[in-house]
Amino acid sequence: MTPTVNPSLSLNLVADLRDLFQFPFMVHALEAATIVAVLASVVGWYVVLRRQAFAGHTLSVMAFPGAAGAALAGWPAALGYYVACAAAALAMAGTGPAVGRHKSVASAVIATVQITGLAAGFLFLSLNHQILVGLETLLFGTFLGVSSSQVLVLLAIAAGVLAVTALIARPLHFCTLDPEVARARGVPVRALDVCFLLILAFAVAATSQITGALLTFALLVAPPAAAQLITGRTLAGLVVSVAIALVVAWLGLAAAYFSIYPAGFYVTTFALAAYVLAWTARAARGRLAARRRTRLPSAGVLESG
């Protein structure tokens, strides 16, 4: 079978799948998307639970100073991403507890970090005579331009980040839901705050290289938020979150392959659709439960009468 230049969707699923996997760039894209989907949806589950989406957004914006700084220093862009995200995470962590009383102060600090990062990126760009290759890639990702060595680096970083997350999972859960009691029980709440911001920084840096800085949230926030609408259980929630992210990433890539529109658009659209579906299902369930409650007392009256 000769590779087709303009792939078209047939009604034969097997043929379509074979079509999808015939190019190495598509295989790498699917591998990278799988790794990133698992990483982002697990870390994102804690982001949504800890109400740290704004911190996540700020970290994703750090791709700009990261890439501009890397170009200036002659580093690979990926290294710039990780360094900029980690620095921003430490800056946010240094200014106070992420979970606690001073929420308004915390969000002002995060906004300040964000604007400082953007200003630094602008400065780096100017120092580098306005040269920044791949601005569109920076913003909207490179699903289809991932190399096999990039996939390996991504795999190593995802494995490391997920291992650390597993190690601190229960104390992190404890101090997220119940910081006062966790502190009284000797859980290092502050250290876990910092540790989680660094986990988030690495997850965002890894994800935004694939999805682009602006579309990171498609995998980082939408699938976990949908999962938390569906279930309040920890393990089930994580499984649902990962499942949604994987389906969204795979379907997005496949749709992009068979059409002329970019992968980032499809991934984001499918993520939004998953959230809307979860929200609708929850609303419907709530209405059913309410109707059952109102019906029960009248049934009791009938029986006693």
Added chain:
Amino acid sequence: MTETATSEPVGAQSERCTAAVRISGASVRLGGRIIFADVDLTVDSGQFVAILGPNGAGKSTLMRAILGLAPLAAGSVQVLGDTPAGARSRVGYLPQQRSLDRAAGVRGVDLVRLGLDGTRWGLPLPPLGKARRRSERNRIAEVIELVGASAYAGRAIGELSGGEQQRLLIAQALVRRPELLILDEPLDSLDLPNQAAVAALVRGVTSRERVAVLLVAHDVNPLLPHLDRVVYLAGGRALTGPVDEVITAPRLSALYGAPIEVLRTSDGRLVVVGLPEAPHHHGDRHEPQP
């Protein structure tokens, strides 16, 4: 500085096995301000003790000192024969007015479970921990039954009433079989029937599980039938002893340094009058029942 109304001889206490809490000459200074100074307090194992006093008298700070969360400027705090930090795993704690909005979607039973395994690192390994997981499940079910929350423990925290949440939080504080239970205003946001019910619940559960209880209260009314002793904090000083020895006109007047009257109404209730603070927080009091 401290005036004690303790009727027990000092020697009798030290001969017993370790007290649940032993505070001597403790002072706490926060931001340059002395919260309280030279406070002595002993809580014996199995005792039910309330900490009373006006707003800002340092009741919560005293609790935090016992938990090792507020550093002492002077004196010493011993908890279960150990330092506060060393005794942490044997102390159950229920803080004041915690915000549970992050836990709104979490099931009650999962919140109780955090009290048991929330401090453990790593993930539970299925082949190793099968027996332990079964015993943990049993303990969680047992403690939820103990506080009478079995009917709704499977529902999300956000769907429960204040009283139901409070019962589950007490279960969480009890799940590790602590020897000391510290409760900061556990009755504060509850309606009157729930206040009486939760107070009776804490007394019943703790006497069955042989736990000492130290409880901060704004309103002593619902507690009076259950109390062994009270600690009255005011003006940076503390007064300790049985209720009817501490809540008297001469002792409170000496503590506040202002004339205080304790009136007895015809139906046997006590009313404290003349406090320098806003009058609302010392409502009428029931006569303590021995």
